[in-house]
Amino acid sequence: MFARPIRLVLRRIAAGSIAAALLTFLAFRLHFNLSAATSVHFLLMSVIALRWGFLEASIVSILSVACLDYYFTDPIFAFYIRDSHDWIALATFEVAALLVSRLSNQMQRHAHESELHQAHLQKLYALSQHILLLDREGAVEQQLVHIIRSSLQVEGIALWNGYDLHMYKSGTCNFDDDQVRSSFHLETDSDDASTGISRRVLRSGTRPIGALALCGHSLDTTSVNAAASLVSVAIERARSFSTEANAVAARQSEQLRSAILDGMAHAFKSPLTTIRTSSSGLLAMNTLSGTEKKLVSLIDRHASHLSDLANHLLLTAKLDSGDIKVNREEIDLSQLVENSIEASSQELDGHAIEVRVTERPRIVYADRKLLQMALLQILDNAVKYGRPGSPVLIAVEEEGPELIIAIRNEGSFIPPEEREKVFQRFYRCSGSIRTISGTGIGLSVVRRIAEAHQGKVWVDSDIENGTTFSITLPSLAAEE
Numbered sequence: 001m002f003a004r005p006i007r008l009v010l011r012r013i014a015a016g017s018i019a020a021a022l023l024t025f026l027a028f029r030l031h032f033n034l035s036a037a038t039s040v041h042f043l044l045m046s047v048i049a050l051r052w053g054f055l056e057a058s059i060v061s062i063l064s065v066a067c068l069d070y071y072f073t074d075p076i077f078a079f080y081i082r083d084s085h086d087w088i089a090l091a092t093f094e095v096a097a098l099l100v101s102r103l104s105n106q107m108q109r110h111a112h113e114s115e116l117h118q119a120h121l122q123k124l125y126a127l128s129q130h131i132l133l134l135d136r137e138g139a140v141e142q143q144l145v146h147i148i149r150s151s152l153q154v155e156g157i158a159l160w161n162g163y164d165l166h167m168y169k170s171g172t173c174n175f176d177d178d179q180v181r182s183s184f185h186l187e188t189d190s191d192d193a194s195t196g197i198s199r200r201v202l203r204s205g206t207r208p209i210g211a212l213a214l215c216g217h218s219l220d221t222t223s224v225n226a227a228a229s230l231v232s233v234a235i236e237r238a239r240s241f242s243t244e245a246n247a248v249a250a251r252q253s254e255q256l257r258s259a260i261l262d263g264m265a266h267a268f269k270s271p272l273t274t275i276r277t278s279s280s281g282l283l284a285m286n287t288l289s290g291t292e293k294k295l296v297s298l299i300d301r302h303a304s305h306l307s308d309l310a311n312h313l314l315l316t317a318k319l320d321s322g323d324i325k326v327n328r329e330e331i332d333l334s335q336l337v338e339n340s341i342e343a344s345s346q347e348l349d350g351h352a353i354e355v356r357v358t359e360r361p362r363i364v365y366a367d368r369k370l371l372q373m374a375l376l377q378i379l380d381n382a383v384k385y386g387r388p389g390s391p392v393l394i395a396v397e398e399e400g401p402e403l404i405i406a407i408r409n410e411g412s413f414i415p416p417e418e419r420e421k422v423f424q425r426f427y428r429c430s431g432s433i434r435t436i437s438g439t440g441i442g443l444s445v446v447r448r449i450a451e452a453h454q455g456k457v458w459v460d461s462d463i464e465n466g467t468t469f470s471i472t473l474p475s476l477a478a479e480e
Helices: 006-029 034-051 054-072 084-132 140-152 177-186 221-285 290-321 333-343 368-385 442-452
Strands: 156-161 166-171 190-192 197-204 207-215 329-332 353-356 363-366 392-399 402-409 456-462 466-474
Touching: 006 034, 006 054, 034 054, 034 084, 054 084, 084 140, 084 221, 140 156, 140 166, 140 221, 156 177, 166 177, 177 197, 177 207, 197 221, 207 221, 221 290, 329 333, 329 368, 333 353, 333 368, 333 392, 333 402, 363 368, 363 466, 368 392, 368 402, 368 442, 368 466, 442 456, 442 466
Parallel strands: 353 392
Antiparallel strands: 156 166, 156 207, 190 197, 197 207, 329 363, 392 402, 402 466, 456 466
């Protein structure tokens, strides 16, 4: 039975008792027999049960039985029943009255529960509609707390986002922030009857992503759980939109950078070709004095270096746009390592090179030019970032169907949080950005070259042993 004011119940019982007394008086004056009087009282009990409820009808039915006994059973005007048939009639009347009252009470309860359920569904439907119309440009969580409060008609709400570790609130309730956060960390749901606060863990699948607290609401447990699920979906939806927008922006940025690199490289090629042709011609004429020859040789060497950089930029732009063609051929990694060391002899000056490659041929099916470009880039980094005069180790190892080329230097260290970032375009480690010149392009090119050969590249680093860059490539035997 629903909670009702005691005074209202008493007034209804009094009114029902008066109605039963009046019906008894009228039936007696009209000379009704027990059967007719019982039918009239049963009608009254049915009306009271349908209109007011079980308690009122039950109490009035007892009074009706007393009236029927006193006025309509022998002996009249006495609470005594002589005939057993009268006992059966009055007992049947009382049982029927109680049964009708009980059924009426259940019907009212079900109707009330149905109305509440419909109201909760309407609130949840309104919440889902508003969530779909969230402004993706604004702060989604702050919008959410205002939408939840208005849609669910609660006095207050607190939302803890486990992604950005921030609390968002709306309404007049005084929430304990620590308890809301503890719901997230302990992954526990609760309904506190003393404070009227419901707390729910927000989940994406089985993974907790936040916590929700509601106060001053009339929602049942199922509706609160459904609201928490909608909020979880809204947070994940906002994150997916943000991730998509960032990915689009990053892709557009990469395309712009690639176009700029391509344009710069082509713009540099013509004047560099002219400079190299002129310097080479002057050297070939062999008419320069010693100082002049040194200066022209310096110009020629650095013009050649700039030309290589321009080719590097062009190749990088092609790798980014996917236009690069991998011209595969059988390559002995031992020979490729020796050629790379020889090509880097000037940059490796002052650094001892230790090579660990077995005599057995290590054959890969790859693009010689691209692969050597990747090795030269890693060797250049090993020298630039390693301790001056320290040795550089180059090792070629076989691990299952793959061949691994590892290049290690001493004296450099890359923090764990930056080991993946160093392969991003234009990223440079925080510890070397001001002390060592560079563009931050080379390692991103190395990764693209490795991926173009169905391989991968990664870095391991510690303070004692230095930094090791490793490239894996499918061996020729594995590809066959």
